[in-house]
Structure formats: C-alpha cells, structure tokens
Amino acid sequence: MDQKLNVLLVDDSRTVLAQLERIVSEIDDVAVVGLARNGAAAIREAGESKPDLILMDVVMPGLDGLSALRTIKSLHPDIEVAMVSSISGDARKAEEAFKLGACQVIGKPFDTEIIESLIETVRANLSGVANSEAGARGQGK
Amino acid sequence: MSVKFFGQFLIDQGELDASHIREALGLMEAENISLGGWAIRQGFMQQVDVAKVNAEQRRNDSQFGDLAVSMELLTSDQLVDVLQRQREKRLPIGEALVRLGHLAADRLGVLLDAYKTDQAQYDVGEVELPDGLASRRVTRYVIDLLPRFMLRVAKLQVKVGEVRPFTKAPEYAQVRVSVPIKDTRGLDVTLICDSAFAEALASAASGLTIADLDPEMVADGVGEFLNVLAGNAASAVAKEGYPVELGPPDYEAELCDGWVFELAVGEGQAALVLSTF
Numbered sequence: 001m002d003q004k005l006n007v008l009l010v011d012d013s014r015t016v017l018a019q020l021e022r023i024v025s026e027i028d029d030v031a032v033v034g035l036a037r038n039g040a041a042a043i044r045e046a047g048e049s050k051p052d053l054i055l056m057d058v059v060m061p062g063l064d065g066l067s068a069l070r071t072i073k074s075l076h077p078d079i080e081v082a083m084v085s086s087i088s089g090d091a092r093k094a095e096e097a098f099k100l101g102a103c104q105v106i107g108k109p110f111d112t113e114i115i116e117s118l119i120e121t122v123r124a125n126l127s128g129v130a131n132s133e134a135g136a137r138g139q140g141k
Numbered sequence: 142m143s144v145k146f147f148g149q150f151l152i153d154q155g156e157l158d159a160s161h162i163r164e165a166l167g168l169m170e171a172e173n174i175s176l177g178g179w180a181i182r183q184g185f186m187q188q189v190d191v192a193k194v195n196a197e198q199r200r201n202d203s204q205f206g207d208l209a210v211s212m213e214l215l216t217s218d219q220l221v222d223v224l225q226r227q228r229e230k231r232l233p234i235g236e237a238l239v240r241l242g243h244l245a246a247d248r249l250g251v252l253l254d255a256y257k258t259d260q261a262q263y264d265v266g267e268v269e270l271p272d273g274l275a276s277r278r279v280t281r282y283v284i285d286l287l288p289r290f291m292l293r294v295a296k297l298q299v300k301v302g303e304v305r306p307f308t309k310a311p312e313y314a315q316v317r318v319s320v321p322i323k324d325t326r327g328l329d330v331t332l333i334c335d336s337a338f339a340e341a342l343a344s345a346a347s348g349l350t351i352a353d354l355d356p357e358m359v360a361d362g363v364g365e366f367l368n369v370l371a372g373n374a375a376s377a378v379a380k381e382g383y384p385v386e387l388g389p390p391d392y393e394a395e396l397c398d399g400w401v402f403e404l405a406v407g408e409g410q411a412a413l414v415l416s417t418f
Contacts, residue, residue, distance in 0.1 A: 012389055013365040014358055015347040022348055059368070061389045086372020087387050089144030090379035095166050103159045104152055107143025107376075108369045109294050114153060121158075 005123050006033040008051035010042040010068070011084070012060040016108070020055055020084070023115050030119060039063030039071075046072050051079060053122045055106075055115070058085035058093060066096055073101035080122050082106055143369075144263050144376035148234055150256050157243055165237035172232045176205045179223040180215060190214045204384075228382075262289070263377055271304060271400050274415055278383055279322050282374035283330055284402065287413065290370050295345035301413070302403035310396055313410045315339075316360055319394030320367040322375055324385040327418040330371050331394050332363055338409030339363050364390030 007030060009020045017035050024032055033049040036042040040063045042056060054072065058065040069081050083097045086108040094105045104118055145153070148162040174182070177191035186209070194209045201208060206224060209215035215223075235253060238244040244252070265285040274280045284301055291299040310317065314333035322328045334342075336359070340351045343362025347354070354362070367390055375385045399416030 013361055013368070015343065015362045015365040018347045018349060059372070059387050059389055086143065086369045087376055087379075088149060089146055089373065089376030090384065091146045091148075092379065092384055094146035094149055098148065098159055098162045099166055105146065105149045107145055107149070108372065109143060109290070117153075 004029050004031045005053060005119060005126070006031050006049065006051045007119070008032075008034045008036065008042070008045055008049060008054045010036045010039075010045075010054060010056040010060075010065070012037050012057060016057065016084075020115070023112050024055075024119070027116060027119055029123075039065060039068030042068045043071050043075070046076055046079060050076070052126060053119065054079060054081045055084050056081060058083055058087060058097070066093070066100060069097065069100045069102060077101070080125070082118055084108060084110060144373045144380070145256075145260065147253075147256055150259065151238075151244075151252065154252070154255070156248075156252065157238070161238060161241070161243040162234070164241055165234050165243070168237045168241060169232050169234065172237075174227065174230065176223055176227055177209075179226050180209070180219065183219070183223060183226070185215055185219045185223065263373065265377070269304070271306075273417065274400055277326075277328055277417070278381065279324070279328060279374050279378045279385055280415060282377045283322075283328075283370060283415070284413075286374055286377075287370055287404075290366070290373065291342075294366055294369055295342050297341060297345065298407055299411075300405040302405050304400050304402045307396060307399045307401040307414050307416070311410075311412070314412075316363055317394045317396065318360055318363045318367055319391045320364070320371040321388040321391070321418075322371050322385050323388065324378075324383065329394070329399070329414075329416045329418060330367060331396060331399075331414040331416065332367055332411065333396070333414060334363065334406075334411035335409045338406055338411045341408040342366055360392050364392060 007024050009017055009032060011017050021032050024030055033051050034045040036045045038060045056065045065083055072081060080103045082104040083102050084106045087093050088105040088107045097105050106114055151157055180186040194205055197208055206220045210217055210220055235249045239246050239249050265281050270280055287301060288299050291297045310333055313335040315336050316339040317333045319329050319331040339359045343354055343359045344351045346362045346366055372387055375387050378385055396414055399414050402413040404411045
C-alpha cells in the first residue's frame with residue numbers, strides 16, 4: 001500500500017484524543033483525518049473523511065461507541081474499527097464489539113506498542129487486499 | 142495494561158485475529174444455553190414465563206434471574222441451580238477456538254496460564270470498607286486499583302488513607318468529577334481535588350505541559366482517569382460474573398452523602414468520594 005493510512009479518532013475525552021493523535025501522528029505514513037467526540041459525530045465524520053481505520057471509545061455521551069460501530073460497519077463495511085475502552089475487559093462488551101465487526105478491542109490505559117501493532121496489522125491487511133485485487137485484475141486480462 | 146477479555150489477549154499476543162474470535166463467538170452462541178433455557182429444561186419455568194421475564198427486561202434493567210425471582214416465576218434455590226448448570230456447561234471461548242481448529246489444545250493451556258499471569262496484577266487484596274460499601278463488589282476494586290492506575294496513568298504516587306462519612310466538600314475541592322457505575326444499585330465514584338493535583342494528573346495523562354492545559358482539559362484529564370479506574374473495576378467485577386454498566390464522566394458532580402477516602406498525594410490535595418444511588 002503506497003498511500004497513507006487514514007485514521008479517525010473518536011473519544012469524548014480531549015485527553016485521550018490528544019494522546020492518540022500524538023501516538024498515531026508519529027507513525028510513518030499514517031494521517032489523522034478527523035477527530036470526533038461522540039458516536040453521531042463519528043458516523044458523520046466516517047462518511048466524510050472515509051478513513052481506513054477508526055479508533056473509537058465505547059462509553060460516550062449521546063450515541064455510544066457500540067451503536068456507532070453497528071451503523072458505521074453497515075454503511076462502510078471496508079472501514080476497520082477498533083474499540084478503545086476502559087471496559088474492554090468486560091467480555092459482554094468485547095464480544096458484542098467483535099460480533100458487530102470490530103477488528104480489535106484495546107483496553108485503557110493503552111500501550112503505545114498496541115496501537116502501533118494494530119496500525120501495522122491493518123496496513124498489512126489493506127495491502128493484502130489491494131495486492132489480491134490487482135492480481136485478480138491481472139488474471140482477468 | 143488493563144483488565145482484558147481472553148480473546149483480546151489472544152489478538153494482542155498475535156495468536157489469531159478478530160475473524161477467529163467472531164467464529165468462536167458464533168459457536169458459543171449456538172451451543173450455550175440461556176438461563177431461561179436452563180430453567181425450562183429443569184422444569185422450573187414454562188416458555189410463556191420466560192417470555193414474560195424477557196418482556197419485563199425491556200422496561201427493567203435487571204438481569205434475567207433476579208427479575209424471574211422478583212416476579213415469583215423462579216425461586217432463589219432454582220436460580221442458584223440453573224446458574225450453576227449454566228456455568229458448568231458453558232463453552233468457553235478458548236475451547237471454542239480449539240474445537241474450530243484455531244488453537245491447539247496444548248497451546249490453549251499455555252496461553253491460559255500466560256493470561257492468568259498477565260491479569261494477576263488486578264487481583265484485589267483485603268480492603269477495609271464501611272458497612273454500607275462493603276456489600277458492593279465493585280467498591281473494593283475501585284479502592285484497591287486506584288493507586289496502581291494513578292501510578293500507571295499519571296506516574297503519581299498515591300496512598301488511600303482513612304475513610305469517614307462524607308459531610309461536605311472541603312474548601313480545596315475546586316475540581317469534582319464523578320463517574321457512575323450501575324448494577325442493581327448505583328455507585329458514584331467522585332474524585333475531588335485542588336487545581337494543583339488536577340493539573341498534575343491531567344498533564345501526566347495527556348502528555349501536555351500544565352501551561353498548555355485549559356480548565357476544561359484539566360477536568361477532562363481527571364474524568365479520563367476516573368473512567369479508566371471505574372472501567373477496569375467494572376471489568377474485573379464482570380469477570381466474576383456480576384456485570385455492571387459504566388456511565389460517562391459528570392463534570393458538575395453534586396455531592397450530598399457517601400464516604401470519603403482521603404488520598405495522600407505528593408502534589409496538592411485530593412480525596413475519593415463513593416456514594417450509592
């Protein structure tokens with residue numbers, strides 16, 4: 001994948017958004033394309049900025065992260081969404097997130113390495129998809 | 142570093158990915174029998190009774206078993222019986238992954254041991270609590286985990302001191318942020334502190350200098366710390382089989398009663414107030 005990986009960050013806490021933005025911005029070829037502070041704003045922003053990956057909190061005022069995840073995956077199934085939450089250790093919440101299509105659940109407080117590893121995994125998956133699509137086009141000639 | 146669900150731990154370890162977890166969850170959903178299903182199997186309830194409880198659950202936030210007992214459709218002894226059967230027969234995610242061929246059986250044992258070791262840091266010790274709080278499972282986690290997360294999130298050394306009934310907020314409490322944890326009853330976890338402690342906490346949590354923090358960001362940093370503390374406490378209690386719900390931080394917390402735990406902190410002044418609702 002030669003293009004930058006575009007990431008949308010969603011959390012009601014400005015502190016967490018600042019932390020995540022700092023971590024994500026320091027990774028090569030990754031761009032933060034938007035910040036949102038609740039689920040409704042995340043859905044709107046996902047449609048506008050078309051990120052490759054969304055890092056999203058679960059507990060937020062208004063529309064929560066799991067409800068937003070459901071809508072985002074139904075509207076944009078290709079966008080990868082990882083939930084970043086202090087309650088990710090609660091199996092009910094984590095299981096629901098996976099069932100709704102999350103690619104990972106990450107606990108708070110999070111380690112920088114976990115975020116970096118997630119981004120590399122998503123980047124590798126997207127490259128694999130791009131390569132197999134290119135291969136299929138080549139075979140079709 | 143946080144309380145983790147086993148599937149999340151396996152992905153973190155690079156053992157498998159989300160698609161394997163989803164497949165295992167699907168198998169578990171197909172095989173695991175609901176509490177109502179067990180009650181019917183044991184002849185304690187009829188299908189129509191289960192439907193009544195399910196309908197009531199749409200209006201009432203209680204768990205199926207508690208509701209069935211309160212509606213006199215199940216006795217307490219019968220509830221204990223079906224809970225035990227459900228627990229004993231439940232297909233856990235690790236075994237589901239083995240059955241699907243995503244993990245080798247001997248590898249599962251190794252990973253479960255590693256998971257237990259990783260999560261042992263959240264085991265709770267003995268905590269002295271007033272009678273009104275001692276019955277709340279989540280309380281001991283909140284108190285016990287507070288110094289550990291303060292060190293982890295903000296690198297601040299904090300010791301939980303004496304507890305006494307809350308009468309009124311001390312003069313220094315310029316910042317008051319609260320997070321609700323709700324099971325059958327609610328518990329408000331409130332951190333009260335002066336601006337020096339709040340700034341130190343928010344600065345460390347955000348990675349910004351104190352000069353770069355506006356007042357909203359300072360309160361936000363305190364709120365996020367409480368969210369991490371309460372969320373991990375809630376996750377730990379959920380692992381014991383007692384799920385609770387967490388609400389977002391309230392930055393205009395009104396305190397009227399509860400118990401105050403003095404916190405010995407290096408910078409400024411702070412205390413934790415726990416109130417039931």
